Amino acid sequence: MKSLFISILISFNLVSQIELNLSSDLSNQNHSSSPLIEKFTPKSNDLSPGEVQKEAPENQTLKALVDSVIIFPLGTNSCKLTYKGDQNRFATFIALHENETASVAAYLDIASSLPNTALFRLNQFGQRNLRYKTNDNTYHFDPNRIFSLVGIKNTLLKLNPNVKSIPLEVEEGIKRFSDSLLSIFRPELDSGYLVAIHNNTNNNFSVRSYVNSKNVIATYVNSNEDIDNFYIVNTLSDFEYFKSINRNVVYQSEEGLDDGSLSIYCTKNNIRYINIEVEMGNVNKHREMIQEVYSLFKQKWK
Numbered sequence: 001m002k003s004l005f006i007s008i009l010i011s012f013n014l015v016s017q018i019e020l021n022l023s024s025d026l027s028n029q030n031h032s033s034s035p036l037i038e039k040f041t042p043k044s045n046d047l048s049p050g051e052v053q054k055e056a057p058e059n060q061t062l063k064a065l066v067d068s069v070i071i072f073p074l075g076t077n078s079c080k081l082t083y084k085g086d087q088n089r090f091a092t093f094i095a096l097h098e099n100e101t102a103s104v105a106a107y108l109d110i111a112s113s114l115p116n117t118a119l120f121r122l123n124q125f126g127q128r129n130l131r132y133k134t135n136d137n138t139y140h141f142d143p144n145r146i147f148s149l150v151g152i153k154n155t156l157l158k159l160n161p162n163v164k165s166i167p168l169e170v171e172e173g174i175k176r177f178s179d180s181l182l183s184i185f186r187p188e189l190d191s192g193y194l195v196a197i198h199n200n201t202n203n204n205f206s207v208r209s210y211v212n213s214k215n216v217i218a219t220y221v222n223s224n225e226d227i228d229n230f231y232i233v234n235t236l237s238d239f240e241y242f243k244s245i246n247r248n249v250v251y252q253s254e255e256g257l258d259d260g261s262l263s264i265y266c267t268k269n270n271i272r273y274i275n276i277e278v279e280m281g282n283v284n285k286h287r288e289m290i291q292e293v294y295s296l297f298k299q300k301w302k
C-alpha cells in the first residue's frame with residue numbers, strides 16, 4: 001500500500017499549488033469515507049487564503065480519488081480550485097461555472113470508471129461568475145472569459161456596467177489567476193486533452209447557436225437529438241468521431257473571435273479540447289456524453 005503525501009509548492013508568491021503523490025489505482029474507491037474529503041471539501045464562504053498541507057496516514061480507503069484544494073486570492077476575496085483524480089492523467093476535466101452542478105455530479109458519479117483523468121472545479125460563492133474584491137469595490141467576471149487579456153477586459157466591462165473604469169490591479173490580478181489556472185490545466189502529454197463540462201438552459205444556447213457562425217469550421221446537427229446537448233471540438237478527427245455516432249457537434253475554428261474562453265485559448269494554442277454541453281439537470285445525459293468522450297480516449301490509447 002502506497003502512502004499518500006501531499007506537499008505544497010508556493011508558486012508566483014500568490015498561489016498555493018498542491019503537488020500530489022498519489023496511488024494511481026482508481027478502482028474500488030470508498031472516497032466518501034475519506035477524512036481528506038472532509039478536510040479539503042470547501043465550506044461555503046469559508047475562503048480564507050492560505051496553504052493546505054496534509055500528510056495522511058496509510059489507510060485502505062485513501063487512494064487517488066480524494067479532494068485536494070488550491071486556493072487563489074482574488075484581491076481580498078479568494079476562490080478554490082478543487083481537484084480529484086489521477087495524477088498521471090491523459091485528460092483533464094474542468095468545471096469553471098460553479099452553479100452548473102449537474103456537470104460535476106455526472107463526472108463524480110462515474111469517476112471510478114474514468115482512470116487516467118482528473119476533475120478540477122472552481123468554488124467560490126456557488127454562482128456562475130466569480131468576484132474579485134478590492135478595498136473599494138467588488139468586480140464580477142466570468143471565469144470562462146479570462147484566458148486572454150481582451151477577454152478579461154470585456155467580461156469586466158459587461159458584468160460591471162455601473163463601474164466607470166476598471167482598475168488595472170483588477171485586470172492584472174485576474175490575468176495572474178488565469179495564467180496559474182492554465183499552468184495547472186495544461187496537459188503533460190502532447191496528445192492529452194482538456195475537457196470542459198458545462199450546463200446550459202433549455203434552448204437559450206444550443207448547437208444551433210453555431211450554425212453559420214464565423215467562429216466554427218463545421219457544425220453537425222442530428223434532428224433527433226436535443227439541441228441543448230452537444231460537443232465542441234477543435235480537431236477534425238474528433239468532429240468526425242462524434243458525427244459518426246450521430247451526436248450534435250461543433251468544430252471550433254482557429255480564426256474564431258477571441259472572447260477569452262478556454263475553447264478559443266486551446267484552439268489557438270494547439271491543445272486538444274472538448275466541451276461537453278448538456279441541458280441543466282440532465283445528469284443522465286451528461287454521464288452518457290462523458291462516457292462517449294472517454295471511449296474516444298480509449299481508442300486513442302490503443
Ligand SMILES: [Zn+2]
Binds near residue numbers: 100197199
Ligand atoms: Zn458553463
